[in-house]
Amino acid sequence: MNSVVVALQQLQLALNAEFADAPGLEQLSVAISLSDASDALAWLTSQRLYPQFYWQQRNGDDEIAALGALRNFETLDAASAFLNDYADQPTLRITGVNAFSPTTSCLFLPRLEWRRIGGSAYLYLHLYSETSLQDDAREARHFLEQLLPAKLLPSQRLNCVGEQHIPTQPEWHQLIERATTAIEQHELDKVVLARVTDLQFxxxxxxxxxMAASRRVNLNCYHFLMVFDASHAFLGSSPERLWRRIDCALRTEALAGTVSNHPDEHRAWSLGQWLLKDDKNQRENMLVVEDICQRLQKSVGAIDVLPPQIVRLRKVQHLRRCIWTELAKPDDAQCLALLQPTAAVAGLPRDVAHQFITQYEPFEREWYAGSAGYISQRQAEFCVALRSAKVTNNMVRLYAGAGIVAGSDAAEEWQEIENKAAGLRTLLTKTTF
Structure with a gap:
């Protein structure tokens, strides 16, 4: 097996082959060895080439580090169409993020991809040109020459000098009152409202x-990092799957209903048992289940809803019901349209809740509550972009939301978003990370 350095040398040699002076797409690959020192995130973020995209599946079995864009896609529809044009290349992956409004995406076919599945890892180098693969091979050689050795992920001493909540706590109480009034008047059944916290360092x-600090402590989560350029990034550690597709098998879930976690095992168990029995949280979760099933029913076969589970995270615990079914045909663009935004991040009815959020939430969600992941011919997987943050130079914007239903209490919901935001916030307000 090869180290990353040796694998890159082999890819350089492979580029000396004769490539057609014609349009096309080629994928070159080299297996790489894994060791305790292997860290795709460290390798990726040592580079000074963009965009960069890091993604790790919540069970840790699937990991991607994608570098440089050969093709950019502003919608998942366009990305899917591109893959269909190259159906003879089943291992191609297109990676990135979809915005909260799913008609906008930042997806790309990477020039270079570090990919690990289980205990096997590969470097993939892609060549693509609408005119000449021969010319693109020269561009690829230049790209590889710019790569830098992997460095240890940086530790930082951070000094926070400014903090602002949007909305403020009094404004949040007014917003919740407006939402619960709308629910009482049967304008909607549920709306998920969010808050941002802007921190200045x-x-x-x-x-x-x-990202590395979050990955160390926020276990049982998807981890994602989209670096747009040297100054702008979006990242998060999310517990929630939007969908996973293998051929036509579809797996999604309803993750809704929250209680705090506790370092004492018995206390944490007791809180989890309360969550399983609490009427408000059960109603909130079942609203999401019913909405997902209604959206899917015309496009899939039989739908199986699994019994509820408790998902225990560092700061909170959630109620989850997994939903399994079969698609009539593989169609990731359809999955995105059907499932995003779910009732767990928007509300019900979806269009009415989306309109309420757009009208009354005092900030733009952008990538927050969208999705992060990849698509390919055989499989695809996206997590919901929750427990997330936007980094812009010395500013960090933290996002957190809460599901508002009949009977929701503004003070309790404020505490819930405090608990959710703490999963990332505590990493920034420690002396170092």
Missing amino acids: TSAVSAAGF
Whole structure:
């Protein structure tokens, strides 16, 4: 097996082959060895080429580090169409993020991809041109020459000098009152409202170091980092799957209903048992289940809803019901249209809740509550972009939301979003990460 350095040398040699002076797409690959020192995130974020995209499946079995864009796609529809044009290349993956409004995406076919599935890892180098693969091979050689050795992920001492909540706590209480009034008047059944916390530091924040710190402590989560350029990034550690597709098998879930976690095992278990029995949280979860099943029913076969589970995270615990079914045919664009935004991040009815959010939430969600992941011919997987943050130089914007239903209490919901935001916030307000 090869180290990353040796694998890159082999890819350089492979580029000396004769490529057609014609349009086309080629995928070159080299297996790489894994060791305790292998860290795709460290390798990726040592580079000074963009975009960069890091993604790790919540069970840790699937990991992607994608670097440089050969093709950009502003919608998942366009990305799917591209893959269909190259159906003879089943291992191609297109990676990135979809915005909260799913008609906008930032997806790309990477020039270079570090990919690990289980205990096997590969480097994939892609060549693509609408005119000449021969010319693109020269571009690829230049790209590889710019790569830098992997460095240790940075540690930082951060000094926070400014903090602002949007909305403020009094404004949040007014917003919840407006929402519960609308629910009482049967204008909607549920709406998920969010808050941002803007933190200002005395120095630029390392998105890579922030991601690494979150990955260490926020277990049982998807981890994702989209670095747009040297100054702008979006990242998060999310417990929630939007969908996973293998051929036509579809797996999604309803993750809704929250209680705090506790370091004492018995206390944490007791809180989890309360969550399983609490009427408000059960209603909130079942609203999401019913909505997902209604959206899917015309496009899939039989739908299986599994019994409820408790998902225990670092700061909170959630109620989850998994939903399994079969698609009539593989169609990731359809999955995105059907499932995003779910009732767990928007509300019910979806269009009415979306309109309420657009009208009354005092900030733009952008990538928050969208999705992060990849598509390919055989399989695809996206997590919901929750427990997330936007990093812009020395500013960090933290996002957190809460599902508002009949009987919701503004003070309790404020505490819930405090608990959710704490999963990332505590990493920034420690002396170092």
